[in-house]
Amino acid sequence: MRLLLLAPPGAGKGTQGERLAALFGVRHIAAGELLRAQARTEGRLGREIAGYQARGDLVPDEIVFDVLTPAVVEAADRGGYILDGFPRTLPQATVAAELAARFDVTLDVAVYLFAPDEVLTRRLLARAGAGGRTDDTADVIRYRLRVFGETTGPLVGYYRERGILVAVDADQPPESVTADIQARLSGLSPAEHSR
Ligand code: ADP
Numbered sequence: 001m002r003l004l005l006l007a008p009p010g011a012g013k014g015t016q017g018e019r020l021a022a023l024f025g026v027r028h029i030a031a032g033e034l035l036r037a038q039a040r041t042e043g044r045l046g047r048e049i050a051g052y053q054a055r056g057d058l059v060p061d062e063i064v065f066d067v068l069t070p071a072v073v074e075a076a077d078r079g080g081y082i083l084d085g086f087p088r089t090l091p092q093a094t095v096a097a098e099l100a101a102r103f104d105v106t107l108d109v110a111v112y113l114f115a116p117d118e119v120l121t122r123r124l125l126a127r128a129g130a131g132g133r134t135d136d137t138a139d140v141i142r143y144r145l146r147v148f149g150e151t152t153g154p155l156v157g158y159y160r161e162r163g164i165l166v167a168v169d170a171d172q173p174p175e176s177v178t179a180d181i182q183a184r185l186s187g188l189s190p191a192e193h194s195r
Contacts (some may be wrong), residue, residue: 001026001080002105004087007113008148008157009141010120011170012177016113017084019178024082027075029084031068034134035059038067054134056144059149061092069099077104083107088152093159109188111181113148113170117145173183 001024014030021028025119032053039050045063052059062093070087087093100106121141128136135144159165166184170177 001075001082001102004050004083004107004110004112005085005113006152006159007118007167007170008115008117008152009144011113011115011122012174013084013113015174015180016111016177017082017101017173020181021082023182024080025179026082027071027078028082028084029071029075029086031064031083032090034067034071034121035064041099054140056140056147058088058147061089064088064092068169073103076100076103077111078098083154086157090154093155107159107164109164109166109185110155111184112159112165112167113155113177114167115169115171119171120145125162147158 003020003024005013005017005020014033017028017030029093035049035053039053041047049063064086072083072086074082087096097106123136124132124136124141125138127133135141148166156165156167167181168177168179168184168189171182
């Protein structure tokens with residue numbers, strides 16, 4: 001199974017990514033987590049990544065590919081992955097699709113998790129209250145939602161055109177979201193489902 005989770009901040013990519021990875025027995029690759037791990041390392045690259053993340057700006061594509069590609073290639077080799085937060089821009093999606101086609105590991109499905117901005121903001125502020133991330137402040141949350149709408153949103157149309165988009169309502173309890181995703185996946189063609 002090679003699945004991409006496409007979702008605005010607060011929609012539950014991380015939670016669903018873990019659950020789906022356990023269900024399908026594949027690796028959960030969280031782009032934001034891998035970049036945060038890199039940001040914690042000493043040196044210029046770490047500081048640069050930390051700066052983009054703290055502001056809510058996307059990390060430049062070149063850095064993202066350097067950090068993410070090895071994990072994706074290794075997981076593809078081992079039977080698949082749940083990608084959470086990568087690709088996140090049209091250029092990332094086109095380069096990733098070219099690479100995937102070359103190695104015959106194209107995406108089976110892109111799951112778009114959607115919820116109203118008020119719900120997303122409320123969840124992220126609650127996470128901040130519980131000692132969450134440095135980018136979970138009201139201003140940065142507003143900015144991240146804008147970046148999602150402007151830069152990542154177009155990927156919804158991109159994957160819909162390719163016929164692999166599944167849209168699921170994320171404004172429900174986590175178990176219901178997972179159940180909806182599973183139900184929609186079982187409706188896919190057997191070839192896509194069994195991989
Ligand atoms: P969220 O979706 O809540 O913003 P993530 O952990 O997915 O949380 O991402 C946090 C930050 O990591 C983003 O604001 C961005 O700075 C960086 N990031 C994650 N994935 C990508 C990506 N594919 N391309 C560029 N930057 C990314």
